Amino acid sequence: MKKILGKLSNALKRSREGIFSKIRDVLKRGKVSNEDIEEIEELLILSDVGVDMAEELTNELKERLRENKMASPLEVLKEIMKEKLRDGDMNGNITHSKPHVILIVGVNGVGKTTVAAKLAKKYMDEGKSVLLGAADTFRAAAIDQLKIWGERVGVEVIAHRPGADAGAVAYDTVKAAMARGIDVVIIDTAGRLHTKHNLVEELKKISRVIRKVKPSSPEEVLLVLDATTGQNAIKQARIFKESVGVNGLIVTKLDGTAKGGTIFGIKKELDIPVKFIGVGEGIDDLESFDADEFVDAMFEGNLHE
Amino acid sequence: MFESLQKKLLDVIRNVRGMGKITDKNVKDIVRQIKLSLLEADVNYKVVKAITDNILEKARGTNVLNSITPAQQFVKIVYDELVSMLGSKEAELRLIRRPSPIMLVGLQGSGKTTTAAKLALLLKEEGKRTMLVAADIYRPAAIEQLKILGEEIGVKVFSENNKDVMDICKEAMREAKDSLVDAVIFDTAGRLHIDEDMMRELENVKRLIEPDERLLVVDAMTGQDAVNVAMEFDKRLDISGIILSKLDGDARGGAALSMRYVTGKPVKFIGISEKIEGGLERFYPDRIASRILNMGDVVTLVEKAQRVMDKQTAAEFEKHLTHSKLTLQDFLDQLKEIKKMGGISSLVDLIPGDFKRGLKASSVDESQLKRIEAIINSMTPEERRNTRILNASRKKRIARGSGTTVADVNRLLSQYEQTMSMMKKFVKGGKRFKGIRLPF
Numbered sequence: 001m002k003k004i005l006g007k008l009s010n011a012l013k014r015s016r017e018g019i020f021s022k023i024r025d026v027l028k029r030g031k032v033s034n035e036d037i038e039e040i041e042e043l044l045i046l047s048d049v050g051v052d053m054a055e056e057l058t059n060e061l062k063e064r065l066r067e068n069k070m071a072s073p074l075e076v077l078k079e080i081m082k083e084k085l086r087d088g089d090m091n092g093n094i095t096h097s098k099p100h101v102i103l104i105v106g107v108n109g110v111g112k113t114t115v116a117a118k119l120a121k122k123y124m125d126e127g128k129s130v131l132l133g134a135a136d137t138f139r140a141a142a143i144d145q146l147k148i149w150g151e152r153v154g155v156e157v158i159a160h161r162p163g164a165d166a167g168a169v170a171y172d173t174v175k176a177a178m179a180r181g182i183d184v185v186i187i188d189t190a191g192r193l194h195t196k197h198n199l200v201e202e203l204k205k206i207s208r209v210i211r212k213v214k215p216s217s218p219e220e221v222l223l224v225l226d227a228t229t230g231q232n233a234i235k236q237a238r239i240f241k242e243s244v245g246v247n248g249l250i251v252t253k254l255d256g257t258a259k260g261g262t263i264f265g266i267k268k269e270l271d272i273p274v275k276f277i278g279v280g281e282g283i284d285d286l287e288s289f290d291a292d293e294f295v296d297a298m299f300e301g302n303l304h305e
Numbered sequence: 306m307f308e309s310l311q312k313k314l315l316d317v318i319r320n321v322r323g324m325g326k327i328t329d330k331n332v333k334d335i336v337r338q339i340k341l342s343l344l345e346a347d348v349n350y351k352v353v354k355a356i357t358d359n360i361l362e363k364a365r366g367t368n369v370l371n372s373i374t375p376a377q378q379f380v381k382i383v384y385d386e387l388v389s390m391l392g393s394k395e396a397e398l399r400l401i402r403r404p405s406p407i408m409l410v411g412l413q414g415s416g417k418t419t420t421a422a423k424l425a426l427l428l429k430e431e432g433k434r435t436m437l438v439a440a441d442i443y444r445p446a447a448i449e450q451l452k453i454l455g456e457e458i459g460v461k462v463f464s465e466n467n468k469d470v471m472d473i474c475k476e477a478m479r480e481a482k483d484s485l486v487d488a489v490i491f492d493t494a495g496r497l498h499i500d501e502d503m504m505r506e507l508e509n510v511k512r513l514i515e516p517d518e519r520l521l522v523v524d525a526m527t528g529q530d531a532v533n534v535a536m537e538f539d540k541r542l543d544i545s546g547i548i549l550s551k552l553d554g555d556a557r558g559g560a561a562l563s564m565r566y567v568t569g570k571p572v573k574f575i576g577i578s579e580k581i582e583g584g585l586e587r588f589y590p591d592r593i594a595s596r597i598l599n600m601g602d603v604v605t606l607v608e609k610a611q612r613v614m615d616k617q618t619a620a621e622f623e624k625h626l627t628h629s630k631l632t633l634q635d636f637l638d639q640l641k642e643i644k645k646m647g648g649i650s651s652l653v654d655l656i657p658g659d660f661k662r663g664l665k666a667s668s669v670d671e672s673q674l675k676r677i678e679a680i681i682n683s684m685t686p687e688e689r690r691n692t693r694i695l696n697a698s699r700k701k702r703i704a705r706g707s708g709t710t711v712a713d714v715n716r717l718l719s720q721y722e723q724t725m726s727m728m729k730k731f732v733k734g735g736k737r738f739k740g741i742r743l744p745f
Contacts, residue, residue, distance in 0.1 A: 042350055048528040051344050108551060108579075109414030109524060140457075141450035148445035162453075193554035193579075226414060230347035230528025230559065253413065256497045258530035 048261035108191030117149030133173030227260035313342030347559030391590035396571035413495030416550035498537035531560035
């Protein structure tokens with residue numbers, strides 16, 4: 001038993017030093033053997049892409065290497081991974097009919113409130129006027145948290161009392177934005193486990209209510225996902241998509257050692273693209289997502305390693 | 306909790322049960338299926354490998370292959386392996402000093418602040434004088450959040466604005482000593498395990514307060530990376546245990562299985578509800594393994610009932626029951642007890658597999674219970690005791706008061722009468738009721 005544990009922690013230490021740099025090392029050995037493929041599959045699983053996706057990636061890698069014996073295995077794998085994540089043009093295009101309403105949703109603790117503030121800052125920097133809505137009326141002090149952020153980035157926050165109706169807050173925020181000709185409205189909602197029926201219903205209600213003010217809203221529903229989350233992420237995405245129609249992901253906490261591999265599964269199964277990624281704790285650490293850059297960074301290790 | 310892992314493993318086991326004989330070849334196949342189920346459940350790859358190797362080795366042992374009931378033998382092996390992975394014994398909190406400092410650490414968003422409040426309430430209920438310390442000075446409004454929660458549960462929260470963490474902790478310890486507190490829970494700021502400065506801060510806090518318990522709070526939905534997080538925190542702080550939060554979702558819980566395994570540190574508590582009250586449970590590896598393999602967890606069910614059921618209410622209830630004088634007031638009391646236990650659905654989880662199936666199918670509707678509660682609440686005490694006086698006008702008033710219809714009221718009444726006549730039969734048959742029976 002002790003021996004197993006010792007070996008285990010050694011192996012894990014390696015993986016901590018960078019799953020993808022490990023893959024890179026394997027693929028750079030020259031000819032790729034079956035054992036190498038197995039090792040890569042294992043490493044991919046460790047990055048949370050899931051068993052099925054890991055198999056799919058390695059199968060395609062094998063296939064393409066057989067077709068083109070001269071190709072660099074590493075470049076081929078990178079290209080396959082990029083293809084899986086690529087999506088036409090989707091980066092934060094703002095609609096013309098003001099305001100562009102963004103609903104921030106997600107389970108507890110993924111960083112919704114922080115993301116709402118960072119996103120506000122991002123649009124402010126682009127010269128847009130922004131209004132934040134504190135519709136997380138459930139978690140203790142969530143409203144205060146958003147207000148403090150609002151002050152820091154210089155965006156006004158529309159809020160009611162704790163425990164107030166979230167729909168009403170959202171309604172007031174959109175209404176105020178309409179009256180003032182604001183460009184972008186960002187509504188922070190309460191964290192909810194996707195299995196809690198009532199809370200998901202509340203989200204539906206929020207979108208119903210704001211439609212009364214602006215029928216085309218919400219223009220975007222962005223699901224915030226913690227990069228450390230495992231295979232549960234796909235389930236979360238599915239349920240939020242089915243209930244409120246998620247059209248983009250924001251992946252947070254990519255500055256840790258987690259690889260956020262679940263985005264591959266989510267893109268494949270639900271066709272929800274990643275729009276932004278959070279790569280640090282600073283207010284400016286929210287970046288537009290680019291599949292090619294992302295995959296390159298994973299392997300070069302300058303994303304967060 | 307652990308549902309998807311449970312489902313997958315049960316499928317495997319069902320397969321095994323169908324086999325008359327277990328051969329070397331199909332053992333391999335079965336073990337591969339187990340491997341996949343574990344991986345799908347986010348159990349760390351390396352851990353999966355170690356476990357499945359163990360299972361394979363044991364299953365190949367002669368006593369399985371030659372056994373008359375190979376399936377049962379096999380399930381036992383899997384169960385034992387799960388238990389050993391989860392830790393063999395439940396781990397108690399070790400509160401040695403007085404005041405005993407408890408330090409909660411973890412990544413951002415793992416649920417430390419909520420867990421701190423839950424733990425404080427748990428200790429308070431055990432009769433310990435407890436104090437919370439707001440040592441998260443980074444996240445905006447984190448201190449405020451803890452203060453609100455503290456007020457809710459009636460536990461003192463020590464906080465100071467605009468001070469550095471070390472000063473806050475030092476003063477908190479002094480305050481705890483002065484006010485003769487038994488346990489002090491430090492809610493620290495969330496941090497990444499690779500953030501050198503922040504990890505050093507934790508080491509300094511640890512050196513300063515010398516905590517009896519250093520508990521790592523981890524989100525149950527964490528993926529493969531959980532082991533890295535656990536190992537790093539353990540390396541820095543020599544953690545004394547793990548608290549697994551947000552297990553009330555459909556988390557696969559594999560992280561839990563892995564972290565215990567790689568650090569050798571026990572999981573001490575699990576977070577099972579958003580509510581502070583009853584939201585944290587002690588962790589019993591064998592019971593969880595039973596749950597995963599759908600053997601149910603009757604022990605926890607009974608304990609839960611014992612813990613929340615107010616003794617007097619219970620005695621009253623039993624008296625009424627044996628005299629067939631169950632009133633609607635008793636109904637209402639029962640409903641409240643169920644709520645305290647975390648609602649019907651959390652109880653259904655504890656019931657062994659075969660019995661559970663029926664319940665799941667009929668999908669216990671919690672909103673129905675809420676309606677019943679509202680109806681009874683709208684009755685006068687006299688009406689609750691004696692339903693016979695309910696005439697049309699009273700029923701109308703009750704319906705209006707509870708936001709329901711007269712038909713709803715009638716339905717409740719007829720359910721009540723049915724239950725009553727059933728009870729009478731039971732009592733006549735000489736059966737005594739022990740503990741709680743749900744009247745529905």
